[in-house]
Amino acid sequence: MSRITDLVWRFPSVVMAWRNLGRNRVRTALATLGIVIGVVAIASLGIAGVALQQQATTDLGSLANEVTVSSGTDSDTDGVTDEQVDAIRSVVADAPVVPEKTNSTTLSSRDGEEAFVSVTGVTNADALYTVSAGDSPERLRSGALLTNETARRLGIELGDPVSYDGRLYRVRGIVESDGGFGGGRELVLPIAALNDQDYYDSVTIVAANGDEAQDIVSTLESRFNEGDDEEISITNFASVQENVNSFFDTLNLALLGIGAISLVVASVAILNVMLMSTIERRGEIGVLRAVGIRRGEVLRMILAEAAFLGVIGGVVGAAASLGTGLVIFEVLAGDPTLVFEWASLQYLGYGFGFAVTASLLSGLYPAWKAANDLPVEALRG
């Protein structure tokens, strides 16, 4: 015998199991197919959940990072004061702090088209806005930024003037809506344009992420709002994101549950196949026992058969799920390679693990039954 056959015969249960499965290929293939479907159900539903969650998080991302401060109900002023802005700056350290004054106005185009827009006066616009065309809004001193939707409707292009409060501002950049509420129709002006307002309507603090945003919220709360006093009102959507996350966790669990049902069905099929094949081979197993093969050895052989079904089904199923995952991420996120992130890949592991576990559990009873059959009974067939 060659070295390789010598080596594989070190594991007689495995070799015997493999050969036994080869005796009825159609049955083996069908049993494996059941497992494949179960794995694909679990893994691709799991991956779909991850893709949906990532998409939702991306959409909510900018909201969760921002902390918005406005004047509280117990404040003496009807806005946020310069002193308060300075105090906020000293508390949040690195994060950009953008005080805003807001108003609204109606813009009109040359051909009489009108659009109602909100007006925001800011100092450092770059912290809040991303320009899709035109200059960087880094230092918005004299020009204006306009959201692309409004610009398109009114036929306003870069360099065109817009009028606010009797003054003309040149449009220096077109900004995309930040996806926030009420976004989409906004005129951004230098803070000086709204100088007739004494106080800031709101102060936006841009944190690095949702967690930092929540830290800032609690710091501000303890700094400004003692007891029940609400000197300033603090808003942050990180909690919204948490709710969204927890919703998706629940959704994922539900999806996995649905997937698990199909794997349970598959493992019942395996149980049936293993039971039938051990009943068919009863006489043969009797011979094994008669010639001195131990109960544990028969048990291992049949468990190895079940494990093979699970492993093969698991591998094929995981490969198929990876393919499905590529399609899901391509469709939902436009980037199929996201499937290779651990968040998604782990479901391939779960699918495979469930498949092997379910198959082994299904093999347990047939194996136990065959191993404990009295040889004299089994030999009668």
Add this chain to the structure above:
Amino acid sequence: MTVVALENAVKRYHTGGEVIEALAGVDFHAERGEMVTVIGPSGSGKSTMLNLVGLLDTPSEGVVRLDGRDVTDFSEDELTEERRSEIGFVFQSFHLLPMLTASENVELPSMWDTARDRSDRAVDLLRRVGLGDRLEHTPEELSGGQKQRVAIARALINEPDILLADEPTGNLDQDTGRTILDELTRLKQDENIAIVAVTHDEQLVEYADREVRLVDGVLQ
């Protein structure tokens, strides 16, 4: 030297509230180097007796001795160990595993003893029964007589003291049966084993050193 013995062995079966006595107090023994045939009509208890001698079943009463040791109350696991090392089986319908080659079938009883490579002995045994050129053939590529020779080689792989044969020529034509019996006779001497064969076959009786007749569970 007695290798296996039944002393006053009784075997009762309970079926449907009825008690059937398959063996009613049998005294039997087999010596090294002898072939004993057990003959008798169907239902006389031949198979039951062979099962007791082969440690596949335990008696309801009486004692089973293997090499002088009382093995009557051995557990199933202990009996398995004894069968593995002391007893070889040859069946009427060969009972080879279809997915294994001839030499793998011969090695089967020792297959799980991974510490001990029996492949050389398997090849040697197959050569001795005239199948040196059929080592890698699967059972379906072998004739009935060749299959039974593979089965005989399998029975001898672990160097047992006893070979039990249940109608070893039952599925073979007369000429093939004769060559199998020649083979068994030769191996009996070479390996110095006891052969106990249950049969209807008059031809087999010619080869026997001794013959016992079983009628209604009693040796005549």
